[in-house]
Amino acid sequence: MSITSYSFLLFAGVLFILYYLIPRRFQWILLLIASYVFYCFSGVRYLGYILATTVFSYIVSMKIWDLKRRQDARLKLKKDEFSREEKKAYKASVKKKQKAWLVAALLFNFGILGIIKYGNFIVSNVGSLFGASGDDLFFHLALPLGISFYTFQTMGYLIDLYRGEYEPERNFFKFALFVSYFPQLIQGPISRFGSLSKDLYTGHAFDGRQVASGLQRMLYGYFKKMVIADRIITGLTTISGDPATYSGTFVLVGMIFYAIDLYMDFSGGIDIVIGLSQALGITLPENFKRPYFSKSLKDYWHRWHISLCNWFKDYLFYPISTSPAMLARAKKMKAAGHEGLSRRFTVYTATMVVWLSTGIWHGASWNFVVWGLLNGFFLLLSQELEPAYRRFYERFPRLEKNALWNAFRIVRTFLFVSLLCMFDYYDSVSTVIRSFIGMFSSFRLSVFWDGSLLAIGLTAADYWILLVSLILVFVVSWFQEKGRSVRSLIAARALPVRVIAWYGLFLIVILFGAYGIGYDATQFIYNQF
């Protein structure tokens, strides 16, 4: 069920009405049922995967908790008998058992994900390593909806539990809701149990302002997705589908269009998901903070797909970089006189592992591997250049506040990020490299006025609609960036203004949305992750 389909709106509408009709203590049960109904729409045969993850993770969470409970009871009982050393040893032994369970869950959940998502990729590549032709080795498994999202969310929960951050959810069905809460299945965000659980399980009374605000957010999301992303994608597929014809300047156009499409599609979808949740009284974490206003790559990764980045930071980057083994090795290097190496060792290793994983998370292909590694590489490079930057700003102290300079940094970062996204846009690494070179070698400015742009499936009207819509999104983002909100500006106005503003946006979506027959129903780019 696509998020822009009538059936999704009908589904959400029915859920919404029922949600506020039934007693509040049953609301979470309705959400659970709705989530599973939603899941069934994507294919009943996928139900097994999410159920397996839910059941096994539940068992592990109970085991980890049980071990902790017994440990506490025993420590209390033998408070006087245990020496400090004995206590420590006992605690360590319990921890070890907990760890065993956690590792089992890790292997199980990531195992499922790995086989389904990466099996094909690994088999074909290993095959080619041994000289097999590859074709006969392929096996195809369709991706269950949201598997990357729920697997990561569930694993985050188990790791937090292992770290003793909170008590587990003992009600299996409540836990199942945490795993399967349907708006998140579509494309995240990846929530943490601590913040989401309260909202999920406690009932919510109808709050007109929350609901209105949620619906407005959804509408804005539909605007971004249907008017901009789904429109621009026509031109995109033309360019990427035939890189030989659409080379040179078209590569630049495609690169920028793709960056726009990616953001509008993904963040628009997230707006819909967060808005729908808000209308149900549930707060989800923000996933974007106007990433294209970033002044550097590092800044960008603090603003794009935040929930995933945080996941990798909390559960991969820090554990690796602060592991005793890594620290010990760094120490040894320092003792041997390699001060610089010692300082870099932990950060570099962890960064590259994280970015390799982030790349792989995005998809089973070399494009993403290269994309991830390049991101890691450039992040580390700019880290190395940090002192140079600092000296630069010491020399030109006024530049840091200079609007023009900052605009340059923003544009530079945007172009750089768009460039990296080409690995996602084109189907193979070699095409990316070839297109990239062609962008400079056969650049023709005339493409912009000789009508070539009208040959990629977008009409003049499309370009006007895109231009106006992008200006609208830009203005809204600009206000947000300045800490203000267009929404509250509208809310402060008289009723006719409010009606015209929101109804106007609704009409824009209805009239200018690229939906229905004649437009291919496009799937979320992030759906299949």
Added chain:
Amino acid sequence: MDTLLEILNDLHPDVDFETCDTLIDDEILDSFDIVSLIAEINNEFDVNISAKDIIPENFNSAQALWALIERLEDEE
């Protein structure tokens, strides 16, 4: 505490660590800084700050961080 402040000042000479208590909230320390910091602390004080301790409350100010180090030393 002085050693800690020294480490912090090495990292960001431009920040007044004695008074600042929004090191994380204001994004003064990023993840790279935190990891270098943990490595340095591990060197100087011989305590292991593990991933689960990396939460804003522990890293927002030098005092908080010092309290964490003392607590971890105590546990050792």
Added chain:
Amino acid sequence: MKAKKILSVVVVTVFVIGTLYLLQRLVMPKYMDDVVEGNFIAEYYNEEKDHDVIFLGDCEVYENFSPLVLWEEYGINSYIRGSAQQLVSQSYYILEDTLRYETPDVVVFSVLAVPYNEAPRESYNRMTLDGMRWSLSKVNAIRDSMTEEESFLDYVFPLLRYHSRITELTADDFTYLFHRDLVSHNGYYMRVDSLPAENVPEGRPLGDYTIDAAQMEYLDKIRTLCEEKGIQLVLVKAPSLYPYWYDEWDAQITEYAEEHDLLYVNLLAQADEAGLDFQTDTYDGGLHLNLSGAEKLSRYFGAILQDHCGLESRRGEEALEAAWQEKTVWYEEDKARQEAEIAAGE
């Protein structure tokens, strides 16, 4: 205070519904300049509904029979409820729809679509279904003939289907916002140009000539409904050379007609008797008749209708005479206009 609130809610609601309605009318195709066939189904509702004969079917009815000739020669007051690629199921529901307004003596159904069984196409569905007034028949017609990509909601709110036309509006869309000009002659689509039939391909052998059971079922539903209402059902095969009409199909239809005691007229087989000349009487090389062909055919078929169905001439009925007087004027006008266009073209 409360009154003010209620007032503002009312005003906002009216404003929203009003603008949506206007926009919907604006973006819906007008079918005036070309593809006038899109207006046929809706035009019926403006008629005085007192017909003796109703024709049902696709272009094989609306391009081949002229109700004016039937009136002038035989005093038969008829109307063609035809539309482009009208599916058999759609014919059935249009019959249901028609029966909400009147009960004719005779229903003439063109059988080509029964064995031909073309896949539904969105553009044709729209032409046939958008023109229907809302009723249970329309709902069922939509549900039965929708393609997989279509959705029911798009019929309820055509704005959702046609929204993308907002960037392609023409003057016609504003001119015909609230009305349409008459385009048919009691459902007949007049063409005066001519193109001789040449190179018409023979039918290729088929693996299986059996008519699809689901198609026959709808034919049977049409028959049953007519029977219930005391309407005589007449089946016809129009004299179109293409698509090819297989003898095997003809045999099955003939058998069905005999079984249910219906009149089945294969006008293709009787084209010579009707005096049709495929060098001059068709405008598209043998697919459809032009005016000259349609008038010949109507004269021929009218006699059959009169003989077999015992229809009495209604010439002389004052109201009818007056109505047809008006229709004749428009008929001649249309004919003259088209002839002038052709002359100008040459």
Added chain:
Amino acid sequence: MRKKLTACAFALTLCLSALIAAGCGGDSNTSTTGAGSSETTAAASTADEGFYFELEGQKLTPGMAQDDMISAIGETDNVFSAPSCAGQGTDYTYTYGSVEIVTVPNADGVNEISTIALRDDLTSTPEGVSLYMTTADMTAAYGEDYTQSGNAYTYVKGNVKLSFIIENDEITSIEYSLATA
């Protein structure tokens, strides 16, 4: 645990680096062979894709654009055009001697070949079957892997359907069409 995790991470990195090396190697291999080889593979793959018919030494297959067909085998005088009702495109029937080719508009309004039919026994399929041969001739050329419905025997290869109609053990029709239609 930490130690193990680190070790795992390293192992993972190593494995993946190896894979990258392997993958990139493979990649560069294909790219060095260049455009020449890719063309041959493209030709081979169309032949692989499904049945085709040969006329005047040119391959014709359902789904081919009408314009491509005409530029390949030339015009013919024997054309029948059948405009659909209400201006929804035109079907064309081209007759080239013993062969009848029908083109219909696709979703984008471009005419494509929908069927290729053999009208007499003066021509045969590339596999050597022509009208009025027997069932045995057909199976000898195409095997037993057909589906039967009524008198029609249908073979599917790639996206092309090849149908024979056999009456009294005599092939009366040979027709190529798209398997999806």
